[in-house]
Amino acid sequence: MSLESMLVVAAVLFAIGLYGALARSNVIAVLMSIEIMFNAVNLTVVAFSRYVAPLALRQEIGSVLTGQVFAIFIITVAAAEIALGLGIVFAMYRHTESVSLTEANQLRH
Amino acid sequence: MPVVQDLAFWILSVVAIAAALGVVLVKDLFRSALLLAVVFISVAGFFVLMSAEFLAVVQVLIYVGAISVLFIFGIMLTRNVREGNVPNRLQIPAVMCASLLLVGMIAAAINTDWRPIPEAAAQMVDAAQTQSVAGATVGGPGAGYGEQDTGLAELLIGDFVLPFEAVSLLLLAALIGGLALARSRGS
Numbered sequence: 001m002s003l004e005s006m007l008v009v010a011a012v013l014f015a016i017g018l019y020g021a022l023a024r025s026n027v028i029a030v031l032m033s034i035e036i037m038f039n040a041v042n043l044t045v046v047a048f049s050r051y052v053a054p055l056a057l058r059q060e061i062g063s064v065l066t067g068q069v070f071a072i073f074i075i076t077v078a079a080a081e082i083a084l085g086l087g088i089v090f091a092m093y094r095h096t097e098s099v100s101l102t103e104a105n106q107l108r109h
Numbered sequence: 110m111p112v113v114q115d116l117a118f119w120i121l122s123v124v125a126i127a128a129a130l131g132v133v134l135v136k137d138l139f140r141s142a143l144l145l146a147v148v149f150i151s152v153a154g155f156f157v158l159m160s161a162e163f164l165a166v167v168q169v170l171i172y173v174g175a176i177s178v179l180f181i182f183g184i185m186l187t188r189n190v191r192e193g194n195v196p197n198r199l200q201i202p203a204v205m206c207a208s209l210l211l212v213g214m215i216a217a218a219i220n221t222d223w224r225p226i227p228e229a230a231a232q233m234v235d236a237a238q239t240q241s242v243a244g245a246t247v248g249g250p251g252a253g254y255g256e257q258d259t260g261l262a263e264l265l266i267g268d269f270v271l272p273f274e275a276v277s278l279l280l281l282a283a284l285i286g287g288l289a290l291a292r293s294r295g296s
Contacts (some may be wrong), residue, residue, distance in 0.1 A: 001111075001118040001158065006276035007218035009122045009155075010246040013148075015151050015211035020133030022203035023196050028183050030183060032145050033264055035176065036129050042164075050159040068161050069264050075171055076276050082176050086183045087290035093187045102197060105230045 003051040007044060014040035024029050027099045031082060038078045042071045118158055125151035138184045146177040165260055 013036055020033030036046055049067020128147040135141045149172040156165035265273050 001114050001154045004218055005118065005122075006159070008215055011126065011211055011214035011218060012126055014214070015207045016126070016129040016133055018210060019203050019207035022206060024133070025195055025197035025199055026138065028180065028187070029133070029141065032132055032141065032180060035145065035172075036132060036148060039148065039172075042168075043152060043155055046156060046159050046164060050161070051211050052223055061257060065261055065264055068164050068261060069269050071161075071164055072167065072261070072265070073269075073272060074166060075206055077279065079171055080280055081174060082179060083287050084283055084290070087140070087276060088180055089187065091290050099187045100195075 003047055005053075006047040010040045010043040010047070013043070025101050027101055027104070028086075030101065030104075031085050031089075033051070033080065034081065038074060042074055045070045050093070111190045114158060115228055117154070121154045121158070125155075138188065139181070142177060142180045145180065146173050149173045149177065 008050060017033045017036030020036065021030050024030050024033065045067045047067075049064055049070075089099060092104055096103060098104075125148055128144045128151065131144040132141045132148065135144065151166060152167040153168040153173070156162070156168060
């Protein structure tokens with residue numbers, strides 16, 4: 001297990017999520033793909049803070065945890081985004097009886 | 110011990126990538142939500158391998174516990190059995206875009222000279238990361254407050270206090286926005 005292998009796994013996860021976000025037409029499937037991409041980015045950030053902490057800051061223990069703080073912020077924003085995204089999906093479903101992105105072409109009631 | 114870590118890493122990678130492929134390819138949306146939980150759990154395993162135990166716990170609590178359940182609720186409330194997880198018309202551009210990006214990212218990850226920190230320092234980092242979690246809970250009051258014991262909490266309240274407050278504002282806005290979206294129109 002090294003930095004490169006962790007980065008490659010995260011890149012594969014990100015590419016799979018990008019494919020899903022571009023190629024699905026169901027809104028919930030697109031949201032799930034976006035979650036996969038968030039997780040890949042979290043993996044990358046934590047791997048960098050674990051393997052390549054900056055030279056000048058290495059003596060200070062707090063600096064090696066900076067990547068984890070970033071990951072915590074990403075998780076928080078992802079949770080808020082999913083709650084709002086699903087709220088919009090439900091409003092859209094009440095209105096149009098559909099969760100297909102190709103039919104979602106208006107923002108008003 | 111590194112052999113065990115390598116073995117765990119490869120098992121977790123295969124499980125994570127296979128489950129992620131299942132999420133985007135399986136036709137039944139309910140099954141892909143369950144596979145998404147598998148992806149989240151294996152990412153938590155990666156966090157443990159990188160000795161980020163607190164993040165692993167947060168990952169299981171928030172992603173597996175809350176977000177997966179939200180997705181399952183969403184799928185059950187809006188499921189269209191007839192359609193399922195249909196692809197749209199952008200199949201070929203999506204595959205090309207994702208694979209081009211993948212090739213670029215892998216080339217950048219392999220070709221760059223990363224200069225990782227030496228193994229002795231990595232052990233120290235591991236110990237510090239674990240201590241930042243364990244010192245707060247196991248040590249008890251007074252036991253874990255050495256001069257080097259600056260854990261995640263001190264970083265969050267210290268250096269990152271402005272983003273911390275901004276995130277709390279964001280959560281408040283998301284709460285109000287979610288209520289406004291979920292309210293029925295007449296009331």
